[in-house]
Every structure is written in structure tokens, then in C-alpha cells.
Amino acid sequence: MSELPRMSVKSLRDLIADTETTLKDLNTELQRREIAAQEMEIEHLEDHMKHAQLSLQSIRDFLAILVNEYRSRH
Numbered sequence: 001m002s003e004l005p006r007m008s009v010k011s012l013r014d015l016i017a018d019t020e021t022t023l024k025d026l027n028t029e030l031q032r033r034e035i036a037a038q039e040m041e042i043e044h045l046e047d048h049m050k051h052a053q054l055s056l057q058s059i060r061d062f063l064a065i066l067v068n069e070y071r072s073r074h
Helices: 009-043 045-073
Strands: none
Touching: 009 045
16 A cells, blocks of 8 residues: 555545445444354254253263262272
8 A cells, every 4th residue: 555645635535435335344244144153053052952961961870870889889
């Protein structure tokens, strides 16, 4: 952007307007993608919950084994 010092006021205003439009478009696209990602996660929430329940059940089973072994030794 070494040409900035030589640009007319009108050209600078046009460049600023174009830049602001581009920034607005980028922000809109970013929001769209973030919303789409959130919707995807919400759609898979049931799968996440099932996985968490299975993990929790595995931990419970393991703890039950430890308790049974402890009780059988004492």
C-alpha cells in the first residue's frame, strides 16, 4: 500500500468503503459458519450424551470391581 500517500481523498474514501463492505461480508460469513457449527453440535448432542453415559458406566463398572476386590481381601 505504498500508493496511499498519492491517492486522492475520493480514492481513499472508496477504498475505505470497499474495505468496510469486505469486513462486513467476512463477519457475516464467520457468524454463518459459527452458527452452522453450533447447529451441527446440537444435532450430535444425543450421540455425545450416549458416549458420556457409556464412559460413566465403564468407570462405575471399574469402581465396582475395585470395591469387590477390596472387600474380598478384607
